[in-house]
Amino acid sequence: MKIHTIYKILLNHFGKQFWWPAETKFEIITGAILTQQTSWKNVEIAIRRLKIHKKLTPKAIYEIPLPELEEIIKPSGFYKIKARRLKNFVNFLFENYDGDLNKLSSLDESLLRKQLLSVNGIGKETADAIMLYAFDKLSFVVDGYTIRIFSRLGLINEIGYERVKRIFETNLPKNVEIYKEYHALIVELGKNFCRKIPKCLYCPLKKRCKYANNYDATKKIGKKN
Ligand code: SF4
Incomplete structure (x- = not known):
């Protein structure tokens, strides 16, 4: 109480x-991955650059060569790791759900969380942020x-994550x-x-x-x- x-x-x-400020589900997911260990201001710059280059869709991230992606998201910090994480997520999405976020989000909550956590680079906080803000699932961050x-x-x-959640x-x-x-x-x-x-x-x-x-x-x- x-x-x-x-x-x-x-x-x-x-x-x-009014969180999460974004135009699409994929923008929220991208923001959740890029915000790890950096300020939101830097994430906004990286997202703006992705939009300018017309790369803020799962298909565009799937197809873009890794070095090019790294260059675009450089302002987000730890850009090599984060570019790899974004790639990991879209590869997972295309390999298992035809690149369709709606198919992924139609899973029940516990399976969806397990699936997100299976992606290399997506930890509990990021998975829950994606669940809650991108997919409107009851999952406290x-x-x-x-x-x-x-x-x-x-x-x-x-102090254990799951217990506090x-x-x-x-x-x-x-x-x-x-x-x-x-x-x-x-x-x-x-x-x-x-x-x-x-x-x-x-x-x-x-x-x-x-x-x-x-x-x-x-x-x-x-x-x-
Ligand atoms: S410890 Fe934190 S929550 Fe408590 S009064 Fe101070 S600022 Fe507020």
């Missing part, structure tokens, strides 16, 4: 985040911010829009307040936060910038 209450507080504070924030709040003491999924209404917004709101809180050195003084969760209460947020932690 508290997990849901926190969602309402964050939504009230930040407003709707856990990231580093989620673990940090909810550990500090005192609501989780588990289960805590959210069993304490929230089964609603894809809530899952989408909640993850986006967690990222917003993590970027603005619950950083490595937290800015508790202005945090909308400070009254409910074990970490802030233990350290007296108003005196010792939390200058805004």
Whole structure:
């Protein structure tokens, strides 16, 4: 129940985040792969370049030579690894689903997740982001911010991905829009307040936060910038 209450507080504070900003399912998948270990700003540049070169479709990525793809997505950082991961995904899509994202997304949730995780370079967070934002499946996304924030709040003491994911999924209404917004709101809180050195003084969760209460947020932690 508290997990849901926190969602309402964050939504009230930040407003709707409208994730994931993209024109197509494949753009979301590409963004989910490119965003690993880099800022969203760099991903946006790489995606814009893919669009300019008319390469933001599964078929175009399937056909493009690897060095050319690497060059286009260079601004996303770790571009050689990410180009290979994009290739891995589209190769998997063409070998198993005729290159058709709708065929892939028609699988039931647990099989779809297993299939995504079988692609070299797609880990749990990326698979869940694809499930939720590209395919509208009920699959909560856990990231580093989620673990940090909810550990500090005192609501989780588990750090295993699957366990944390289960805590959210069993304490929230089964609603894809809530899952989408909640993850986006967690990222917003993590970027603005619950950083490595937290800015508790202005945090909308400070009254409910074990970490802030233990350290007296108003005196010792939390200058805004
Ligand atoms: S009060 Fe501080 S520690 Fe707690 S969630 Fe907010 S920023 Fe993080």
